[in-house]
Amino acid sequence: MDNASILTDPCVGPKRSECDHARADSGCDECRVRPFSVCGVLRPGERVELNRISQIRNYAHKAMLFDQGAPADGVFNLVDGVVRLYKSLPDGRRQIVGFALPGDFLGLALLDRHGVAAEAVTDVQACRFARAAFINYVEGRPHLLRRMHAFAGRELAMAQDQMLLLGRRTANEKVAAFLLHLQSRYGRIAAMSVNLPLPMGRQDIADYLGLTIETVSRTLTKFAREKIVVVVPGGVRLLNTDWLEKLAAA
Amino acid sequence: MDNASILTDPCVGPKRSECDHARADSGCDECRVRPFSVCGVLRPGERVELNRISQIRNYAHKAMLFDQGAPADGVFNLVDGVVRLYKSLPDGRRQIVGFALPGDFLGLALLDRHGVAAEAVTDVQACRFARAAFINYVEGRPHLLRRMHAFAGRELAMAQDQMLLLGRRTANEKVAAFLLHLQSRYGRIAAMSVNLPLPMGRQDIADYLGLTIETVSRTLTKFAREKIVVVVPGGVRLLNTDWLEKLAAA
DNA sequence: CGACTGATTGAACCAGCTCAACTCATGTGG
DNA sequence: CCACATGAGTTGAGCTGGTTCAATCAGTCG
Numbered sequence: 001m002d003n004a005s006i007l008t009d010p011c012v013g014p015k016r017s018e019c020d021h022a023r024a025d026s027g028c029d030e031c032r033v034r035p036f037s038v039c040g041v042l043r044p045g046e047r048v049e050l051n052r053i054s055q056i057r058n059y060a061h062k063a064m065l066f067d068q069g070a071p072a073d074g075v076f077n078l079v080d081g082v083v084r085l086y087k088s089l090p091d092g093r094r095q096i097v098g099f100a101l102p103g104d105f106l107g108l109a110l111l112d113r114h115g116v117a118a119e120a121v122t123d124v125q126a127c128r129f130a131r132a133a134f135i136n137y138v139e140g141r142p143h144l145l146r147r148m149h150a151f152a153g154r155e156l157a158m159a160q161d162q163m164l165l166l167g168r169r170t171a172n173e174k175v176a177a178f179l180l181h182l183q184s185r186y187g188r189i190a191a192m193s194v195n196l197p198l199p200m201g202r203q204d205i206a207d208y209l210g211l212t213i214e215t216v217s218r219t220l221t222k223f224a225r226e227k228i229v230v231v232v233p234g235g236v237r238l239l240n241t242d243w244l245e246k247l248a249a250a
Numbered sequence: 251m252d253n254a255s256i257l258t259d260p261c262v263g264p265k266r267s268e269c270d271h272a273r274a275d276s277g278c279d280e281c282r283v284r285p286f287s288v289c290g291v292l293r294p295g296e297r298v299e300l301n302r303i304s305q306i307r308n309y310a311h312k313a314m315l316f317d318q319g320a321p322a323d324g325v326f327n328l329v330d331g332v333v334r335l336y337k338s339l340p341d342g343r344r345q346i347v348g349f350a351l352p353g354d355f356l357g358l359a360l361l362d363r364h365g366v367a368a369e370a371v372t373d374v375q376a377c378r379f380a381r382a383a384f385i386n387y388v389e390g391r392p393h394l395l396r397r398m399h400a401f402a403g404r405e406l407a408m409a410q411d412q413m414l415l416l417g418r419r420t421a422n423e424k425v426a427a428f429l430l431h432l433q434s435r436y437g438r439i440a441a442m443s444v445n446l447p448l449p450m451g452r453q454d455i456a457d458y459l460g461l462t463i464e465t466v467s468r469t470l471t472k473f474a475r476e477k478i479v480v481v482v483p484g485g486v487r488l489l490n491t492d493w494l495e496k497l498a499a500a
Numbered sequence: 501c502g503a504c505t506g507a508t509t510g511a512a513c514c515a516g517c518t519c520a521a522c523t524c525a526t527g528t529g530g
Numbered sequence: 531c532c533a534c535a536t537g538a539g540t541t542g543a544g545c546t547g548g549t550t551c552a553a554t555c556a557g558t559c560g
Contacts, residue, residue, distance in 0.1 A: 087414045109402070109403025109407065115406075145395050149398060152403065159410065161365075163416055168344070210417030210418065213540095215517075249339070464549075465548060467509085471508070
């Protein structure tokens with residue numbers, strides 16, 4: 001089973017190189033993620049101006065968009081691919097604080113330094129803005145700022161959910177919640193499906209859930225044994241979402 | 251040793267009933283927390299109007315300001331006291347996602363429902379706004395919205411730090427980081443001091459750090475044995491902040 | 501004083517970690 | 531085409547940091 005076959009939309013997942021009906025270089029008007037990104041609130045006329053301060057950039061698998069603590073001279077609108085956002089401790093321990101999907105904005109807080117590092121999980125296409133220019137653009141457009149704020153509110157709510165997960169949930173619950181959460185997020189940008197691509201590796205999942213790679217692996221094989229999921233290359237197929245929801249219950 | 255003696259400013263901590271040079275009812279102009287709250291960006295003329303849609307409310311120890319999932323008809327600017335923000339699971343497990351201190355804004359995201367519950371840890375004085383009225387007020391004042399967004403960015407950064415703490419730090423590191431973090435936050439609203447009031451109980455600290463009450467207690471007594479802190483009624487005195495910083499190192 | 505709440509301490513236990521071996525798929529070069 | 535290396539994932543066995551359960555202590559309040 002190759003990756004594409006478990007994907008509803010072949011653009012979601014590692015094989016995105018095959019498709020280029022994303023933004024490419026045709027500007028904001030043709031941007032596939034615009035409706036559900038922060039830009040979605042801009043009127044056609046405003047997009048022209050935004051287009052002038054934006055620049056499409058491609059990042060290969062494992063490339064770093066920006067590092068933890070670095071001056072935030074750029075902010076990004078993710079157009080295609082998956083990005084991991086993480087914080088590291090000096091001894092190498094790592095916590096992934098989120099996976100950014102197409103439509104997500106990186107650097108939402110508009111702070112002068114990035115609090116987290118951002119690394120391409122898959123090949124990635126992102127729309128980059130110089131931070132100063134973007135802030136300047138936003139200042140004159142309260143409706144965009146309002147939308148940025150709404151996005152920040154959503155991020156904050158997700159962060160709070162994740163705190164509950166990290167602090168108070170068991171390994172089983174963590175993995176179940178992770179699968180359902182990712183499925184529902186994919187659902188916002190593609191058709192909902194029981195076939196769930198997992199472009200990130202087991203180590204990434206572990207670092208996201210506050211577990212070890214071994215525990216993630218064991219939990220998934222246990223779910224597979226119990227016919228709750230099927231593990232396929234590049235992802236999983238969810239067989240019993242009811243059971244997962246019961247595990248992840250909040 | 252009573253509480254006041256370990257406090258630099260007697261207004262910080264459980265004994266705040268003794269002092270009422272907070273906002274009281276004299277309006278925004280006299281508000282003690284205004285400079286470092288979201289309101290700090292408003293011009294005197296704007297404050298008059300804000301004053302008209304605000305209402306001072308007092309909450310006793312343990313009173314609930316709003317519940318998780320409830321419609322967010324009110325948003326709050328905390329004037330005095332400490333509030334715990336938490337999420338609960340159906341089986342009673344609880345994760346405190348933050349402690350709000352004077353100057354903090356509750357309901358920053360302006361979402362239509364509260365994602366967390368808010369409960370008074372100490373007696374609390376808060377400035378309440380009807381959400382609709384407040385949003386309306388904000389819409390016409392981009393500089394206030396910008397400030398709200400900056401606050402949201404700070405909250406998000408704190409949430410990400412907390413995720414790293416919950417997912418990847420040991421009990422010792424968690425407690426050390428908690429003490430230092432709280433000290434530095436108090437420092438923003440009062441003079442920095444090695445005397446640190448802990449108005450929240452051990453269970454609250456445990457639920458904030460993703461530990462049990464026993465582990466928090468054991469860790470604090472261990473720190474005390476090692477002459478890193480002194481545990482006093484109502485708080486702790488930090489003896490060796492260097493050591494705490496080494497433990498909490500990020 | 502007794503009752504109650506919050507905090508501490510002790511001892512046994514266990515969920516998840518650590519360490520280590522092994523599998524499997526992919527790629528590479530001879 | 532095979533030999534071999536490489537990296538991601540899986541599985542096993544033993545260990546341990548933090549939990550659980552239970553008892554005790556220390557204020558505080560009526």
